[in-house]
Amino acid sequence: MTDGNAGTVKSVETMFAVVDVLRERDGARVTAIADELDLSKSAVHKHLSTLRNHRFAVKEGDEYRLGLGFFGYGSYVRTRYDVFRKAKPLIRELADETGEMVWLITEENGMGMYLFGDGGSLDVNVDSLVGTWRHLHLNSGGKAILSRLPEERVVEIVERHGLPRRTDATITDLDELLAELETVRERGYALNLAEDMAGIHAVGVPIVHRDRVQGALSIAGAANRLTEDRIHDEYADRLLTAVNDLELNLTYR
Amino acid sequence: MTDGNAGTVKSVETMFAVVDVLRERDGARVTAIADELDLSKSAVHKHLSTLRNHRFAVKEGDEYRLGLGFFGYGSYVRTRYDVFRKAKPLIRELADETGEMVWLITEENGMGMYLFGDGGSLDVNVDSLVGTWRHLHLNSGGKAILSRLPEERVVEIVERHGLPRRTDATITDLDELLAELETVRERGYALNLAEDMAGIHAVGVPIVHRDRVQGALSIAGAANRLTEDRIHDEYADRLLTAVNDLELNLTYR
DNA sequence: AAAATCGTTCTCTGATGGAGAACAATTATC
DNA sequence: GATAATTGTTCTCCATCAGAGAACGATTTT
Numbered sequence: 142m143t144d145g146n147a148g149t150v151k152s153v154e155t156m157f158a159v160v161d162v163l164r165e166r167d168g169a170r171v172t173a174i175a176d177e178l179d180l181s182k183s184a185v186h187k188h189l190s191t192l193r194n195h196r197f198a199v200k201e202g203d204e205y206r207l208g209l210g211f212f213g214y215g216s217y218v219r220t221r222y223d224v225f226r227k228a229k230p231l232i233r234e235l236a237d238e239t240g241e242m243v244w245l246i247t248e249e250n251g252m253g254m255y256l257f258g259d260g261g262s263l264d265v266n267v268d269s270l271v272g273t274w275r276h277l278h279l280n281s282g283g284k285a286i287l288s289r290l291p292e293e294r295v296v297e298i299v300e301r302h303g304l305p306r307r308t309d310a311t312i313t314d315l316d317e318l319l320a321e322l323e324t325v326r327e328r329g330y331a332l333n334l335a336e337d338m339a340g341i342h343a344v345g346v347p348i349v350h351r352d353r354v355q356g357a358l359s360i361a362g363a364a365n366r367l368t369e370d371r372i373h374d375e376y377a378d379r380l381l382t383a384v385n386d387l388e389l390n391l392t393y394r
Numbered sequence: 395m396t397d398g399n400a401g402t403v404k405s406v407e408t409m410f411a412v413v414d415v416l417r418e419r420d421g422a423r424v425t426a427i428a429d430e431l432d433l434s435k436s437a438v439h440k441h442l443s444t445l446r447n448h449r450f451a452v453k454e455g456d457e458y459r460l461g462l463g464f465f466g467y468g469s470y471v472r473t474r475y476d477v478f479r480k481a482k483p484l485i486r487e488l489a490d491e492t493g494e495m496v497w498l499i500t501e502e503n504g505m506g507m508y509l510f511g512d513g514g515s516l517d518v519n520v521d522s523l524v525g526t527w528r529h530l531h532l533n534s535g536g537k538a539i540l541s542r543l544p545e546e547r548v549v550e551i552v553e554r555h556g557l558p559r560r561t562d563a564t565i566t567d568l569d570e571l572l573a574e575l576e577t578v579r580e581r582g583y584a585l586n587l588a589e590d591m592a593g594i595h596a597v598g599v600p601i602v603h604r605d606r607v608q609g610a611l612s613i614a615g616a617a618n619r620l621t622e623d624r625i626h627d628e629y630a631d632r633l634l635t636a637v638n639d640l641e642l643n644l645t646y647r
Numbered sequence: 648a649a650a651a652t653c654g655t656t657c658t659c660t661g662a663t664g665g666a667g668a669a670c671a672a673t674t675a676t677c
Numbered sequence: 678g679a680t681a682a683t684t685g686t687t688c689t690c691c692a693t694c695a696g697a698g699a700a701c702g703a704t705t706t707t
Contacts (some may be wrong), residue, residue, distance in 0.1 A: 146444050148439070148440050149440060149444040150402050150405050150440050150441055150444045150445050150446060152405045152406060153406055153409045153444045153445075154444060156403065156406045156409070157448050160467070161477070164467065164470060167474065176548050187401050187402060187403050188402070188403055188406065189405045190401050190402050191402040191406045192406075193406060194402060194505060194610065195503065196408065199502055199503065206474075207467065207470070207471050207474075208471070208502060208503075209472075209500075209502050209507050211464060211467040211468040211470075211471045212468035212469075212471045212472050212507065212509075212525055213468070213507065213525045213527060214413070214417065214460065214464040214468060214525075214598060215464040215465035215467060215468020215469060215471075215525065216465075216468070216521075216524050216525020216526070217417060217460070217464075217525060218460050218462060218464045219462075219463045219465050220525075221420065221459075221460075221519050226521060228636065229521070238569060247462075248453055249449065249461060249462050250452065250461075254462050254465070254469060256465075268469075268473050268478075268479060268482070269473060271395065271469050272465055272466045272467075272469020272473075273466065273469070273471060273636065274449075281488060345441065356608065358421075
């Protein structure tokens with residue numbers, strides 16, 4: 142527990158290293174992987190064969206890439222989230238209605254992950270954000286989630302993952318974050334005023350079900366459209382209503 | 395090569411076994427996994443810790459489940475497919491226009507996988523099919539893909555994965571399949587007349603780019619709406635046009 | 648044509664994966 | 678409510694196997 146990787150399976154650890162090289166390089170050949178990881182070619186080859194047998198890697202000529210096996214298991218994991226299945230049609234609706242991006246984010250081990258996103262024109266590529274890990278303090282959905290966690294967990298999370306800065310507006314101080322979360326609790330929704338990406342504003346509302354935060358919905362878009370005023374006047378209420386519907390849906394349907 | 399799992403890493407193999415138990419059981423506890431796999435508790439525990447460190451498993455109380463790590467890597471793999479990124483908006487459009495389900499399927503190691511799907515009133519159904527492996531002979535998109543593979547590869551694939559029957563209409567004979575693929579080549583699109591699921595018809599068109607099949611688009615829906623006649627008269631042409639657009643998009647944009 | 652580099656398949660050995668015992672904590676049973 | 682059974686986790690320790698290195702033919706470079 143104190144030691145990070147005590148009691149782990151080393152060869153699985155190296156397998157993950159191989160996988161990460163394949164991901165970072167968008168595919169690689171045996172020798173390149175062996176060089177990068179300081180492993181013998183034979184060892185790397187053995188790992189790649191193993192991965193291939195389980196469809197987690199594919200071989201194209203002499204180049205190996207990650208296989209669709211990951212997508213298969215990944216889709217399964219997402220589909221297991223009740224909140225995803227129920228939020229998806231709602232998100233579509235909200236995206237069509239507002240013309241902005243609408244996101245579902247959830248938390249695991251103190252980090253956030255976008256489970257689904259829709260809408261928005263060409264500003265941000267939705268698909269490249271889905272499935273990526275995000276620090277929770279950097280976005281409205283993440284802050285909405287944090288606002289519903291016990292303070293000791295928030296502190297724990299910040300200690301583990303830190304509060305990296307992305308823009309001038311990023312909250313990088315724990316006390317400041319805790320104060321902001323108090324505001325979020327009172328108000329019912331969280332803002333993101335260019336704290337992650339310059340020029341992008343957002344509102345986020347936590348999804349609570351059975352006394353647990355299941356995630357958060359958020360609306361994000363260009364700062365000149367999603368002004369602070371319009372968020373308070375229009376978007377926040379629309380989002381609160383949507384989340385309320387969703388929470389009822391989670392309970393009764 | 396002859397021996398299926400010669401030259402593989404055994405402990406990675408057992409890791410995958412653990413992962414599969416977690417998937418099949420929708421989460422499990424240490425002892426249950428150890429019992430099922432005939433492993434010691436300590437071994438299973440070590441594997442679970444390793445998986446957890448890499449976010450491929452999470453622990454909730456004493457129960458372990460697969461983690462969002464899979465979804466992260468899975469999303470990456472899908473996004474790497476150019477054909478997915480470019481087909482997605484087109485599929486949305488087609489789904490809205492026709493009111494039927496529209497699918498993108500691709501092939502890896504002789505099996506098909508739905509990369510994306512949209513539309514249809516049975517919206518729930520869509521997400522449970524995305525990310526699952528499908529035999530290629532069972533659906534229109536798969537047959538469309540097969541029609542563009544060299545005959546020896548088709549034979550190879552059938553030898554490896556067989557031609558399992560799903561309904562009365564399923565093609566279970568290799569020669570019959572090869573003949574059908576010839577028809578598909580001449581006509582440009584493949585049909586699926588309740589060969590996988592009773593009451594479901596579909597049309598599929600292969601997506602060819604740089605002399606390789608990148609996948610196939612298909613339209614699927616209730617047999618009483620997608621009658622054979624209407625497929626030939628309406629849907630096939632609409633789909634061929636869409637795929638043609640997509641192929642140009644793949645080349646020039 | 649020669650040299651270099653590649654992926655794959657061997658053999659071999661030291662590191663380590665997995666069994667089993669021990670433990671406290673929890674749950675089941677009476 | 679006390680006892681017994683079962684749990685997850687952490688040890689130690691030995692037999693296994695993960696990984697190094699050499700050898701191979703096939704490609705690619707020079």
